[in-house]
Amino acid sequence: MKQATFYHAGCPVCVNAEKSVADGLDPKKFNLKSIHLGEEKKEVSTAENLGVQSVPALVIEGQVFHINHGADLEALKN
C-alpha cells in the first residue's frame, strides 16, 4: 500500500478535489489520510516540510501534487 495524504482547508476548491480525485484513488493501492490544516494547525509545518505550498494538495509517497488552488499555506499559519 502506498501512503497518500490529502491536505486541505475545507474550502470549496478543496472539497471538490477531495471528492473527485483523492476519494477516487484505488483503495487497493492507497492508504488515504485526509488532513484539515485549518483544524490541525500542528500539521501545517509537516505539510510545509513535505513541500506543500498551497491546498488542496495530495502527497503520494513523498511527491507533492498541488491540485488547483484554494489557499496558500502561508494563510493557514495564523
Added chain:
Amino acid sequence: MKQATFYHAGCPVCVNAEKSVADGLDPKKFNLKSIHLGEEKKEVSTAENLGVQSVPALVIEGQVFHINHGADLEALKN
C-alpha cells in the same frame, strides 16, 4: 463509471502526475483516458473548451483539476 481524461504533454511533471494520480484512480469507478496534446493537436481545442489551462490536468465529469504545472496550453497550440 465516471469518465476521467488525463491531458498531458509527455513532460516530466506530466509523467509523474499520470503515474501517481491518474493511474492511481480506482478502475472500478473510472473509465480513464490519457491524451498527449503534443501528439494529438486536434484535442487541444477540446481541452481548452473544457477549461484546461495547463498540463497536466485531469478532467473528471467536466470538472478540471490542474495538477502542478508542466506547460501552458498556449504553448501546445503551435
